[in-house]
Amino acid sequence: MVPFKGRSFLRQYLPNKPKKWGFKLWGRCDASGFLHDFNVYQGKGTGIDVKGMKDCGLGGNVVISLCESLDRDCGYKVFADNFFSNFNMVKQLKSRGLEYTGTINKNRIHNAPLKSDNELNKKGRGSHSTVSVKDNDIALTKWKETKTVTMVSTYLTAEPVSKVTRYDKSRKVHVEVDRPNVVEVYNKKMGGVDLLDMMCSLYKRQIKGKRWYMYIFYHTLTIAMVNAWFLYKRDCVINGVRKPMPLKLFQSSVAEVFLKKDRPVSARVGRPLSMLQSPPATKKGHYTPAPPTEVRLDKVDHFPVAHQKRNRCRHCGNGYTQWKCRKCDVFLCLTPGAQPRNCFLTYHSN
Known part of the structure; x- marks a missing residue:
């Protein structure tokens, strides 16, 4: 979400977001947060039409359009939340050689014979139910933790079941709970978009103006900077660097390179220093980086x-x-x- 309260036909209102007014962006990130592709949401009725694609709803159409740049039949695996998941979208990705895993709403499982919430509640925390639908191409798994969650996947099921430690409020102790494999893999691979949003919001340039396109332009520069930092961290791991520089220092170093590289030292413009207030005395032991x-x-x-x-x-x-x-x-x-x-x-x- 790019905050903006001015006039623009692209501006959206999302009451559940911290910044309720602005431009909504759809993005495809990997597990590390690196952004590979994105587009701007243009309002209701402006879903992106992909050639040879059936209507999969707004969320499904977004996922398929963002996956168009992926090579087919290369084993790519796509993860998304319940806003995007539906059977038509999952089948479309499967026909393109892409595997999918995500949460799905109860009203989109087409009365699949999963156990009800009451049955899972009786069995207790960690119980689950699994069924296969659509000629065994899609597997549905319902898991009872604090609440019930339904997962859809084209290549993962509940097996093998692992153990995870959770806190029991009633007994005030930590207990071991069964966790299906599809939930474990989903938790490891999801969160790339949220990580990117968090890193972009840390040291974002604050601008004010009436030209709406400048907000999107500066946001793309911020994304490019964060993407470069992700690549820098990956190279540090490959080269054995233990302490990579933080994002703030990395961003200032890049700015310094663009300001000084291949440029002479410019002369001062404006009033001479003698006419200005004397600068504060430097502290003893001042270190110049x-x-x-x-x-x-x-x-x-x-x-x-x-x-x-x-x-x-x-x-x-x-x-x-x-x-x-x-x-x-x-x-x-x-x-x-x-x-x-x-x-x-x-x-x-x-």
Whole structure:
């Protein structure tokens, strides 16, 4: 949901959302939260028509349209909640070589012979009932936990049943409850879209304006940034990096690269500093972070500037120097004599 209260034919009102007014987006994410495809909901009666597809309702049509970019018969598995699940959509995905698992509403199971809620309540917490429908292509599983939930899947059933620990309020103890396999797999694979929404809302750029398309544009930039961070975390795991940088630091590093890479140090525009209020004194032991690698090696406008006070060299860490790179804002050795040190050149070369 992209918040927006201005005038637009795409604006929707969703009373159950934290931000009730705005643009609704449909998205297809993997389990890690990486967004692969999305489109904008355009209102009632504007469901996306896919060639050769029967009407599967709004939710079903959305799932099939977002899965059009997936290769057929490659073993892809799709997970969604009860808003999207229905038999027509599941059969359409099955005919395209895509497996499906999700929760489903009771009014969409077409009177399948599952045990009633009262029967499962008598058996107690962890009881379940499973039936196969539509020539054994679709399996329905009803599970009793705190409440009953019905699952539909084209490749999973209740077997094998595993144990899971739950808290019993009446006895005030933890007990072991049977959990069907379809529920276990669904819980592991679902939540990618919610994770993406949460990460996009953390450091989102706040804008105000009347041009509705700018809100969608800036939201796509936010999604691109979060997607890049997900890829960065995956590469850190592959390369054995224990502590990847958090999203806030990653986002600021990307912004710094775009602002400084291949660009000279721009002169100050506006009033001279002498006419402005003097900046607050820096704290003792102030540390200047190193510039991004892309900025350090771009070979644009890196010049040494002499300072009155000396500081430790950022490259070698042994000597003290008064020379500082005006673009990278770090001290570097530039010492002639019998034992010359040119950390300035080495630092900007490799």
